[in-house]
Amino acid sequence: MHGVGTTHAGYLEFKIVVNAATTENVNAILQNPGAVVYLVGAGGCGMSGLGHLLIDLGHRVVGSDLVVNEETRQLRARGAEIHSSHAADQLRAAEPALVVYTSAVRWDNPELQAAEKLRIPIVRRAVLLAALQNRQRGICVAGTHGKTTTSALLTFALDRLGLKPSYAIGALVPQLPASARFSKTGAPGTQPYFVVEADESDGSLREFQPEHSIVLNVDAEHLDFYSNLEAIGQEFGQFASQTRGHLVFCADDSRLAELFARRAGAVSYGFHPLAAYRCELKTEIAANRRERSKPETLFSVWHNGEKLGEHSTSLIGEKNVSNATAVVALIHQLGFPAADIARAIAPFRGAARRQQELFSDGRVRIFDDYGHHPAEIRATLQAFRALGPRRLLVAFQPHRFTRTQCLLQEFATCFRDADVVWLAEVYAASEPPIPGVNSALLADAIRAQGQAVEFIPSTAELRAAVRTAMQPGDLVVFLGAGPDITNVAHELAAQLGEEGARVKDDIYGDLAARLSKQTIVRRDESLARRTTLRVGGTADIYVEPASEAELAEVLKFCAIYSLPFVMLGRGSNLLIRDGGIRGAVISLAHAHFSRIEVVGDKIHCGAGLRLKTVAVEARRQGLTGFEFLEGIPGSVGGAMRMNAGAMGAWIFDVIERIRFMDYSGQVHEHPAAEITVEYRGCPLFKNHIALGAVLKGQLAPNEAIKDRMDAFSRKRWDSQPNQPSAGCIFKNPKPMPAGKLIEELGLKGTRVGGAMVSDVHANFIVNDGTATARDVLNLIEIIRQRAKSTRGIELETEVEILGEG
Secondary structure, eight states, X not given: OEEOOOOTTXXXXXXXXXXXXXXXXXXXXXXSTTOEEEEETTTSHHHHHHHHHHHHXXXXXXXXXXXXXXXXXXXXXXXXXXXXXXXXHHHHHHOOSEEEXXXXXXXXXXXXXHHHHTTOOEEEHHHHHHHHHTXXXXXXXXXXXXXXXXXXXXXXXXXXXXXXXXXXXXXXXXXXXXXXXXXXXXXXXXXXXXXXXXXXXXXXXXXXXXXXXXXXXXOSOOTTTSSSHHHHHHHHHHHHHTOOSOEEEETTOHHHHHHHTTSTTEEEEESSTTOSEEEEEEESOOOSSTTOSSOOEEEEEEETTEEEEEEEESOOSHHHHHHHHHHHHHHHHTTOOHHHHHHHHTTOOOOXXXXXXXXXXXXXXXXXXOOOSHHHHHHHHHHHHTTOSSOEEEEEOOBOHHHHHHTHHHHHHTTTTXXXXXXXXXXXXXXXXXXXXXXXXXXXHHHHTTOOOEEOOOHHXXXXXXXXXXXXXXXXXXXXXXXXHHHHHHHHHHHHHHHHHHHHHHHHHHHHHHSOTTSEEEEEEEOGGGSTTOOXXXXXXXXXXXXXHHHHHHHHHHHHHTOXXXXXXXXTTEEXXXXXXXXXXXXXXXXXXXXXXXXXXXXXXXXXXXHHHHHHXXXXXXXXXXXXXXXXXXXXXXXXXXXXXXTTEEGGGSEEEEEEEETTSOEEEEEGGGSOOBTTBOGGGGSEEEEEEEEEOEEOOHHHHHHHHHHHHHHHHHHSOOSSEEEEOBOOOSSSOHHHHHHHTTOTTOEETTEEEOSSOTTEEEEOSSOOHHHHHHHHHHHHHHXXXXXXXXXXXXXXXXXXX
16 A cells, blocks of 8 residues: 545645555556556646656556646647546546556545546556656756756756666756657667656655765755655655665755765765865856857866866856756766766756746847745846846746745845846645735735835736836846746747837838838848858848948938847858847848959959959959958958958958948048058948958969969868858967967867867867857857966957847
8 A cells, every 4th residue: 555645735645545556566557568547637747747758668648637738738749648627537438557646636636536446556656757767777856946957957968978868857848859758778788867857845755766866955845745844854865865876966055965975975066165076157147248148157167176177058047057067977977078078068958947038139038937935036036137237127926825934034035136026926736825825925025124026916917017117128037836927928028029020020111111122121031041150040130232322221220210230241250149130130242232343453342242253353354462362251341341361461451442331321432551450350340331442453474373372272271171160260369379279278179069179270160060059159168268277368259249149
C-alpha cells in the first residue's frame, strides 16, 4: 500500500489507497509497451512531460485537463487523447493500466475516485517519473529556486555534447522539442543520462535515487506542506543520501554547506572563496557597449584554484551565473574539457517564463517571469535593474494564499528595486481562501515599508494601467506562477505589437506615396542576405532611393516621423543582430549610385559602386593604384566610411575629392585633403552620407596591373577563408596583429553554434551556414575575455555591429 490522502486544502497526502502503485512496481505494470496510462491534469507542464515520456516508450496516453494550452496541444499532436473535463466515464472508457495524478489534484476528483473503485493502480507523478528515470543514469536537479532553468541548461548542454539525454523539465524550453523526452540511445556505447527537475513541494524528492544530483538552494517554501524550514532541510538531506555519485551543491547557501560539506562525493560551487568550482562575475551586463543592445553575462570558473574557463550566457543576474556554474561543475566532473563545456552552454536562451522577453521595439521591453517567492523576486529584479538606467515597472500576482500568509513580511520588502509596482489578486491554485489574506493585505504591507503600490484586482484593468504608465525606455516585468499574470503579459505584448504594426503601416504607406516608382521601398526586409556574414534579422522598412533627390526626401521624412535610419552598403564588415533593425535601412544599391566614368587618370564613381568594379575598370583603362581594392567585398561609400584598406594601401590614398549629403538633405563636395581620416574610420561619415568620389590613379601597362592584381588575389585567398564572413573582426592592437594574438591564444577552430574562428586566419569568424548573430557575438566575447585575462589586451571590434539583440 502507498499513502495518499487529504490535507486541510483537500490535496492528496495521507489517505490509504490499496491500489496505489510504488516506484518498485510501476515498471512491472508498464511491461506491455502499448499499455494505456491516464493522466489526471495532463495540461500541467510536469504531467504533459510524463505524457511525452510515455509516448516515447510506446504507451498510449489518455488524460484530462480543464484548460487547453500548448502542453495539451503538443500531446494531442503526438496522438494522445486529452479530454477538456474530468469525468469518471472518460477514465472507464480508456481502461488504463495506470492512473497518474499530481499533488495539485484534489481527492474529490471523479476520475481518481473511479480509479480507486475499479482497483486501477494509482501513482503520483513523481513516483512514475522516478521509476522511468531508474531505467537510465539519473541526474536530478533540485532546490527551492532555479531548478527549471538549471535542468534545462544541463539538458541543453549534454545534448550539444552529443550525449542525447532523456529529460523531464517543468516548463517548455524553446530550444528543446518538448518539455520531456525518453532517449533510447545515448552517446555511442553508453546508456543515456536522464535529467529530471526534481520537485520538493509535496515531499516527493524521496522517490528519486539518482546517480548524480545538483542541489541549488534550500529556502522557506511550501510551508503549506512542510512544518518549518528544518523539515525542508531534512527532505533534502534524505534526497542527498540517495544520490550514488556526485552531489553538486551551492557553497553560498549556508544550510546546504552545513548539510553536505563533509559528505563523501559532494562537490561545491558558487561565489564562495572555498567553493571547489568558484565562479567570478566578469561583466554583469555588457549592454552599454557600442556594439551590444541585448545583455550578455560573462563569467569565469575556477576549479580548485586553477582557472577552468570563461563563459558567456544570455541569462542575467548572479543567481543565473551561480546555477550555470553548477552545470559546469557537474559536466566537468563527468569528464568533459572546459572549452567544450563553454561552447555547449553559451547558446542557451532559457526556459519559458524565466526572464522571457515577450516584446521589444527599442523603446520598451516586456518580460514574463515565473518568480513567486520573495527570494526569487528580489534576485530577478536585481538582475533586471542591472540592465541600465531605466524605469523598472513590475506587475505581480501572488501565488497561493498560504504562501502569501506565511511570507507576508518577506514579500513586503522584495520589490525595492522596482520603480512602480502593481498587485493582482492572489491566484489560489485550488486552495480555499484564507479570511483576510489577499493582495490588499500585501499592498498594505508594502506601503508600510514606504514603497508605493497599487492593487488592481481586474486583469483587464491591470493591463490598461501598465499600458498607461509606460514611457519610452521602460522595462516592464510581469511576475507570478499562475496563468492569469502571464496572460496579461502576453496580451500587453500583443497589443504593443499591433500598435507598432499600425504605426509601421502608416509610415510605410506615407513614405511610399512620397517617392517615385523607381525607388524601392519594402517592409520587413531580410538583412541576412544583404551581408557577407549571412546573419541578422529584418529591417522594418528598407529603401533604395533612385536619386539624390529621393535620398534627400527619405531623410526629411525620417526627421518628420522621428524615424531612426541606418545606411547599408554592400554588407561587408557588418554584423546585424538577430532582432534586426528598427526604423529604416537605406541602401545606395540603386543603379543611379553605381555609375562609373573614367576621365584621363581620374575615376568618377558613385557610393554604391562595388570596389571590385573600380579595380577591374581601372585595369581596363590602364590605371594603376587601385589593385588593392579587387578583393575588398564592399562599396565605395562603405570603404570611405570605414577608410577600408588592404595590402598596405587605404581608400583615402587614392581619393581626390568626395561628394556627400548631410542629414538635412543638403549636398556638399570637398577635396579629400580637407577630410580627417583615421585607422579604420572617417569621422565625417558618422553623421553624413557618402554619395560618390573622384579617385586618382596613374597610367601603367595593362599587363603590369593585371599581374599586380593577380598577386594580391592569390595572397588574399591563400591567407583568408572562403566561407561567409564579415572580414576582420578586430582592429589590430598595438602589441601585435589581432589574428596572430588570437592564434597564439589557441582559439583557431573555436566554435559557438554555427560560428567558428577560422582555421585559415584567426581574425575571421566564419559562418558554416547555420550561425546566428548571437553565435558570432558570443564567440567575439570569448575571444575578448581570453585576450584580456591572459594577455591584458583589450580587443576592439573592427566589424560594425547594428540592430536589436
